[in-house]
Amino acid sequence: MEVTLRKCFELLQAAKKIVITAHIHPDGDSLGSMLALNHYLVANGKQPVMLLDDMIPPYLAFLPGSSNIQTNCETSTDADLLVVLDASDIERIGRISTLVKAPILNIDHHVSNTKYADYYYIDSTAAATGEIIYQAFRETGWSVDIDTAICLYTAIATDCGFFRYANTTPRTMRYGADLLEIGVNQSQIVDYLETISLKEIRLLTEVLKTLEVHHNGKIALITLDARSLDPAISTESFINYPRNLDGVDIALLFKVVDEQTVRVSMRSRHTDVSKLALKFGGGGHARAAGCSVNASLNEAVEQVLTAAIAMLQEG
Amino acid sequence: MEVTLRKCFELLQAAKKIVITAHIHPDGDSLGSMLALNHYLVANGKQPVMLLDDMIPPYLAFLPGSSNIQTNCETSTDADLLVVLDASDIERIGRISTLVKAPILNIDHHVSNTKYADYYYIDSTAAATGEIIYQAFRETGWSVDIDTAICLYTAIATDCGFFRYANTTPRTMRYGADLLEIGVNQSQIVDYLETISLKEIRLLTEVLKTLEVHHNGKIALITLDARSLDPAISTESFINYPRNLDGVDIALLFKVVDEQTVRVSMRSRHTDVSKLALKFGGGGHARAAGCSVNASLNEAVEQVLTAAIAMLQEG
Numbered sequence: 001m002e003v004t005l006r007k008c009f010e011l012l013q014a015a016k017k018i019v020i021t022a023h024i025h026p027d028g029d030s031l032g033s034m035l036a037l038n039h040y041l042v043a044n045g046k047q048p049v050m051l052l053d054d055m056i057p058p059y060l061a062f063l064p065g066s067s068n069i070q071t072n073c074e075t076s077t078d079a080d081l082l083v084v085l086d087a088s089d090i091e092r093i094g095r096i097s098t099l100v101k102a103p104i105l106n107i108d109h110h111v112s113n114t115k116y117a118d119y120y121y122i123d124s125t126a127a128a129t130g131e132i133i134y135q136a137f138r139e140t141g142w143s144v145d146i147d148t149a150i151c152l153y154t155a156i157a158t159d160c161g162f163f164r165y166a167n168t169t170p171r172t173m174r175y176g177a178d179l180l181e182i183g184v185n186q187s188q189i190v191d192y193l194e195t196i197s198l199k200e201i202r203l204l205t206e207v208l209k210t211l212e213v214h215h216n217g218k219i220a221l222i223t224l225d226a227r228s229l230d231p232a233i234s235t236e237s238f239i240n241y242p243r244n245l246d247g248v249d250i251a252l253l254f255k256v257v258d259e260q261t262v263r264v265s266m267r268s269r270h271t272d273v274s275k276l277a278l279k280f281g282g283g284g285h286a287r288a289a290g291c292s293v294n295a296s297l298n299e300a301v302e303q304v305l306t307a308a309i310a311m312l313q314e315g
Numbered sequence: 316m317e318v319t320l321r322k323c324f325e326l327l328q329a330a331k332k333i334v335i336t337a338h339i340h341p342d343g344d345s346l347g348s349m350l351a352l353n354h355y356l357v358a359n360g361k362q363p364v365m366l367l368d369d370m371i372p373p374y375l376a377f378l379p380g381s382s383n384i385q386t387n388c389e390t391s392t393d394a395d396l397l398v399v400l401d402a403s404d405i406e407r408i409g410r411i412s413t414l415v416k417a418p419i420l421n422i423d424h425h426v427s428n429t430k431y432a433d434y435y436y437i438d439s440t441a442a443a444t445g446e447i448i449y450q451a452f453r454e455t456g457w458s459v460d461i462d463t464a465i466c467l468y469t470a471i472a473t474d475c476g477f478f479r480y481a482n483t484t485p486r487t488m489r490y491g492a493d494l495l496e497i498g499v500n501q502s503q504i505v506d507y508l509e510t511i512s513l514k515e516i517r518l519l520t521e522v523l524k525t526l527e528v529h530h531n532g533k534i535a536l537i538t539l540d541a542r543s544l545d546p547a548i549s550t551e552s553f554i555n556y557p558r559n560l561d562g563v564d565i566a567l568l569f570k571v572v573d574e575q576t577v578r579v580s581m582r583s584r585h586t587d588v589s590k591l592a593l594k595f596g597g598g599g600h601a602r603a604a605g606c607s608v609n610a611s612l613n614e615a616v617e618q619v620l621t622a623a624i625a626m627l628q629e630g
Contacts, residue, residue, distance in 0.1 A: 174488070213513065
């Protein structure tokens with residue numbers, strides 16, 4: 001049932017035992033939103049429990065309260081209300097959906113939301129779930145404290161690429177301004193989020209050497225062998241290099257994960273790469289998609305490149 | 316003489332022939348501010364002339380009106396008022412100071428401003444000169460048009476790292492929100508600003524190979540030889556790599572511009588690098604500064620590195 005933000009907070013008010021969760025492969029928005037709501041509920045006399053069927057990525061461990069999130073949980077928990085944040089599909093919360101038997105309240109901003117919850121509030125004009133949570137706090141008149149502001153700022157800023165992506169609205173920026181006014185030190189948050197290790201920069205240097213352009217510069221690709229890679233090294237941003245290359249439409253990152261598997265990340269300026277990913281059993285969005293190919297690196301590059309060129313030729 | 320913003324606009328109103336200029340090595344803020352003020356003056360019946368003793372970097376050529384800027388000028392020009400934007404020192408405008416004989420009105424946000432102008436308005440709490448210009452437009456009640464908004468947004472966003480740097484205030488973000496409301500397509504601007512050429516990415520790969528860390532990882536430096544470099548290649552962002560390195564306080568980029576000159580860009584997390592730059596006749600802000608050293612690359616690295624280590628040891 002679709003509900004108003006006010007109704008969401010009435011449900012929270014009425015519930016005795018509240019569990020808060022969010023999607024697996026957590027990011028700044030899912031964790032920041034969980035923690036912000038938890039801070040609010042604690043400040044309002046509740047004792048919510050935060051559960052996550054995953055681990056906290058080290059770069060987000062700075063978020064105030066993150067150590068209170070129970071990660072990789074396996075035990076059933078009683079609750080009156082399961083609050084699911086920033087998850088467009090019930091599958092996205094992993095085992096939490098079976099471990100917690102309670103009516104679900106879902107607050108989310110994904111346009112692809114499947115409306116799976118008993119109660120849901122979905123605002124796809126919001127750049128982040130954190131933007132909705134902050135709006136709700138404003139409406140309740142709650143005076144947001146600094147810890148909550150840090151969580152909300154991180155939630156909002158990470159989901160809109162620090163106010164650069166097309167999902168950033170005047171509201172997004174005004175909420176950012178409000179949170180700075182509360183005392184958020186955004187350059188410190190940026191430091192946490194953008195700090196790279198010497199290993200990462202050395203790996204980036206190697207990966208950039210592999211850059212190839214094809215099809216009159218419309219396709220650019222890089223490759224990396226992740227078989228002996230330190231799992232703490234983030235390669236998330238590497239695809240932005242071919243993505244931002246002048247004249248490139250389709251950018252591809254081929255990552256060898258084992259002898260038989262190459263994970264392919266795709267980005268684009270014009271072509272719908274979710275269709276390209278789909279040809280290899282993957283998926284995603286028009287501008288960002290991915291798939292896995294069971295092949296050697298050379299074979300995977302050849303297969304995906306051939307399919308990408310065919311797509312560009314079809315127009 | 317220090318003047319109010321209102322007085323600045325009275326001077327503009329009174330002047331018949333206005334020349335607008337800004338610092339050489341132009342960036343988003345200097346060009347965006349020049350163009351925004353020019354749009355305002357034209358809309359208010361003036362016929363200002365924009366002069367710049369440099370070229371327009373290709374990545375900023377998208378700014379509406381940029382083709383009207385007279386670049387690399389060599390002829391004297393009569394004027395009633397020379398408006399100098401975003402330049403903290405008269406040297407920073409190159410030959411324009413001798414080519415244009417007129418009282419100078421300087422609007423700037425650099426804390427290091429030498430107060431060289433006949434009339435000056437300096438607000439070092441502004442993240443960008445564009446932020447001051449927009450504030451002035453608000454005060455005059457002028458309804459900012461979309462071209463001006465694009466120039467102002469670019470000015471503000473580029474000087475505060477898209478609202479990530481410590482100089483970003485709630486006001487900075489609220490002005491950003493206002494400009495989005497006028498219709499600025501910020502993700503398109505980001506595409507213009509972040510598009511890199513194949514030459515640039517190849518150069519970046521070479522420059523990343525030069526990365527060195529010193530003083531227990533607190534100083535990181537990269538070097539590049541710009542003597543045979545295509546001037547269209549922007550190396551502006553390269554310093555972010557050592558800057559974002561885990562544990563680094565001071566990041567340095569050494570750029571050989573000719574046999575006798577090395578330009579040094581400096582960034583920091585804690586140390587005031589404007590003081591380091593000052594030791595070599597340069598200047599800037601606490602977190603971002605620069606200077607030129609008349610020496611070979613090896614000598615420049617040794618001199619600046621020694622001074623940087625000394626600063627860290629002094630604490």
